[in-house]
Amino acid sequence: MIRLWNRSLTARFVAIMLLALAFSQGVSFLLSLDERGQALGHAAKTEFLSRAASVAQLLESTPPAQRQEILRASGTSYSRFWVTPGFPADAAAWREDARSRLAQPLPTVASLAASGGTPDDAAPPARAEAEMAASTPDLPPWVEMPASAWPLSRPAKFLHLDDANGMGLTVRLNDGSWLCSAFGKKIVNSLWSSQSLLSLGVTALVLSISAAFIARWMTRPMRRLAVAAEALGRGESVEPLPERGPEDIRQAAVAFNRMQARLQRFVEDRTRMLAAIGHDLRTPITSLRLRTEFVADDETREKMLATLDELRAMTEATLAFSREQAAEEPTRHVDLTALVESLCDDLVELGHEVDVAEAPRIGYRCRADALRRAVRNLVENAVRYGERARVAVHSRPAAIEIVVEDDGPGIPAETMERVFAPFFRLEDSRNRETGGIGLGLSIARNVVRHHGGDVTLVNTGAGLRAVISLPHASPSGGLDGGEGKAGARFAAWRGQGSPRPKPAAV
Template sequence: MRWWRKSLAAQFICFLLMALLISQVIGLLISWDERDKALRAAAKSEFFSRTASLAILLESIPASFHADVLRASGTTYTRFWMSAEDPIDALAWRQQAIAQLEEPLPNLLPAYHKPEVVSAISKNATSGPKFHLFERAIASESWVRLSSDVWSIPRFAKFLPLGASNGMGLAVQLSDGHWLNSVYYKNMPSAHWNTQSLVSLGITAATLALIGVLVARRIARPMRRLAGAAEALGRGQSIEPLPETGPDDIRRTAEAFNRMQSRLTRFVEDRTRMLAAISHDLRTPLTSLRLRAEFVTDTDVQQRMMATIDEIQTMTEAALAFAREEAVTETTRAVDLTALIESLCDDLADLGEDVTFVDSPKIPYSCRPDALRRAVRNLIENAVRYGGEARVQVAETQSSIQILVEDKGPGIAEGDLERVFEPFFRLETSRNRETGGAGLGLSIARATARHHGGDITLLRLDRGLRAIITLPKPDQGA
């Protein structure tokens, strides 16, 4: 079931094999009667032809050779013998036919084996399904004269069916008045699923399975490529346009994805350029306001004006940094994520911050290390600023990688756990840059995590707060 859910090739092959099996069953049901009828018709035709040829041969040779010719003409399923009178009684003739079939052939000894039906009849004349079929056929059927349509020689002949069409008898009157008697009995196999059929079905199934694998891979390969490209684009990575080849449906999908990627890239670039231009243009009026504030004679008013101008300038520069962070120009590369976070904690500890890194397993990961390092640094600095300490750990789950940052501070109210990620939202209302910042640190950190395909969540503890950066494992996107 796991392969059925995850593999297009498995589903495609199963549907092909189901179609093959259904077609074989339907074909078997249709051809069941036709095959049996064809086999019985062929056996009947060959039996008539052999008996007619033997009758002509007996009429052309001396009577002293008849017994040897009759014994030499017998086979495992056929016997021939002569009688002086017309075999009118079908039941008596049947007993004589059984005796003839049970008699071994000298030219087949010692490899001769009695026919299965004859052995069963001779051992127990009242039991066994084959005996009952044979008995009913003799009891309910009588001799039937053969017409010239089915009998090839101008001799009187009559026919007696035996054993539910599995056997038959003939009596042919020769030119000298004697009768040539012949009996044929062979239990026709009704099972169509013989070894040859199973081998043929197995070869056909293997061929279809191989074709199914090739077709499914041809279909799944561009889909996997598209899924990987979409995941990479969602993480903010720069990817090459998909090849626009293959069938029309796949080609149109690749073209639509490439157009979407081009539009998204152009939109982000246009927004970044717009914010950069706004930030640059604001510097001139801010400088003019700062110069005018210098001429204000009231010292208290002047300090308030300068503080407001500084706050506007800080917010402008933070907005520009936020936009540049979302633009993502850093190249993605593989790093040891645990070593990256541990080195950051060591650097902050060397600066006198109370930062502790918990030993974690080595985890290779493809990311933009500088951006991810800044995002984790923002969380650690917030933990130290508001909680007095930070405890950092890297953990790995079945589907993701988590970077945990915990503190022992007062925490955040339940209603503000999501609001703190909004740009320029600050829990600290003094607007002091030293104590509250610009209100973009968590916004930039979450934007970085989401560019990597993950997210940041905050969890209240009994004492303190836990910030969790969740990153998807490399194989989850594909």
């Protein structure tokens, strides 16, 4: 539950809405509980008075010989009726008598027929009679109840049997006797019935669905911003976000669009600067080369010409690098495994010892040409300095890895990061005569980092291991169509549709 709370804004919104519902229902319950109890008590009293008035009218309209049967038939599980010759002035004694009568079970029809009207076999006792067994000494005596307060057009006497819902009433009949009525029904004042619980559950369900829909709708711009930020961090060209919606969302979209424009302008300015520097260096290099031809000392002239050649190669490499940076390659879905395998096959055909391990198809969204060049630089370095290259592609839980191993001497630990600097070359551990100008690793790391990953080097003891770590594609940028479409796209990009040939034995 805590994990879901920390992970999803929708879950938080739904939980807050449900807590608000529970709080409002609790307050409503507390406010309605007393009002409901009063309403139930008033309804019970009205029922009791109406039934007592009906019994009084029935007794006055029937012969006296039938009164006992009428009184027995009128009793219920929570009420009793009996007749006394005179008014029961002693309220305490009358309460005790009423409680004892309520505690006695009602006779069944079969027992009355067998005993000739005498209660013999009885039904189970009422619910509230035993609870009124203890007398309450501070209860008030009989209270005069006017004729306007109940259905009969004559006054009556009323009292409470206990401090809860027990009631008693006595009214004078036409023949001078008094009808006594006792009521002891227990009123359950609870709002948590099955119907209320069902209503609360349906309300919570509807509220949860509505809250989830509203939260998803409100967070859609934030998800779009997160996807765009992830794509921008991977070097993709992102369309400007729509600057609409609430003020907070609109300001976030405006800030993101401005940030993207500034980053793109910064990269373009840097690329143009590198291209301008490389282009402007051509003229002085050519001029120096012409002047070097007039140097009399042959040894000095050759050294100067070698230095100028190296400077020219670095300038050309800088120009090539800046041109590739300036060229915008679109991001697309490719089969990463097929990309690496085809590259290794091309190097095998050129006579290099490259072995690539079989791997499952891995779809990936990237700039295929740039990533291919990065992998090629690492494989060529492994072949050049380590005699042979072993390449493998793995899909790890944390990232996708392209591993290139060689059998070379490795590199010193203190220069593990320096080798990624532009134009840096190792003269002791690497053969400078067969090497390039020191841009291969720099270009490889730059390309991979533009994809959101990184390149790391590790000495294995038997050689050097270079690992390209690429983040898994985001949910919005996954490989559509699976392995088949990815392979077809890559085959079209490579310009061939035939299966991959097996590498030559090494």
